[in-house]
Amino acid sequence: MDSYKPVQILLVDDNPDDVLITQRGMERSHVANTMHVARDGQEAIDFLFRQGQYGPDTPRPDLILLDVNLPKANGLEVLERIRDNRELAAIPVIMLTASDRDEDVLRSYQLGSNTYIQKPVEFEKFLHALEVFGQYWIVIAKLPNAA
Amino acid sequence: MERFSAIRILLVEDSADDIEIMRRALGRCNVPTQMDVARDGQEALDYLFGREEYVAATVLPPDFILVDINLPRLNGIETLERIRACQDVAIATIPVIMLTASSRQADVIRAYRMGSNAYVSKPTDYEEFVDVISDLAEFWLTIAKLPRAA
Secondary structure, eight states: OOSOSOEEEEEEOSOHHHHHHHHHHHHHTTOOEEEEEESSHHHHHHHHHTOTTOOTTOOOOSEEEEOSSOSSSOHHHHHHHHHTSTTTTTSOEEEEESOOOHHHHHHHHHTTOSEEEEOOSSHHHHHHHHHHHHIIIIIIBOOOOOO | OOOOSOEEEEEEOOOHHHHHHHHHHHHTSSSOEEEEEESSHHHHHHHHHTOGGGTTOOOOOOSEEEEOSSOSSSOHHHHHHHHHTOSOHHHHTSOEEEEESOOOHHHHHHHHHTTOSEEEEOOSSHHHHHHHHHHHHHIIIIIBOOOOOO
């Protein structure tokens, strides 16, 4: 990143344990980030489209971490909404999910997810995956800065 | 990864120096990789679609593709467009990572909009370049799940 502004991450996950682990993993990756959490697909859509409880000043995320199995609207539906919207279309979306079904993996890539991470069951492995993710996606990759 | 065969990578790059750096950096990874090189976008498409010099070759689709933006004949963005427009899901869904000297935001946004999976600027310093490739490879080879068309 060229700037020192913290990276804004939207995490969409309904499992409170996984939310905690993800937050902890991102702290460990030593990259300045602000994490916003949406607990289901509809809340994610509200956050992204600045509707419902989210006002016009809601930040645009630089990266989205998206679970597949979510209440109200699932991750693939959220992904479709993002890719269909011109302002949101370029935001990298990383599927971070317990599902390892080949159909979910392929469908995610087909709908335009940038990558797919299967959540490791083991705590330490999960943290390690997040550390590698942070190093690569936040330190190495250049993110679109539509502003 | 659950598989035992080498990860196949297609590098689309016209700079001989950069190709050499990539080979070295990938050689440092713990995961076995097999890298093929196309020197421009047109050759990359010929490789993927089994045309021209690749007509008789039985090349399996690569697991992921690294593409430079500035290339002779067909540039990286155009190449990406053709890959994403392909009717064959096994080709259309291959992760494509732009690896390029350009860090212009316009190129970055365009690449993501066109469906590139990630965008990485090539550092000019050799050691940094090798580190970047190692981190990139660690993420894509050990953490990410790659698409497998049925």
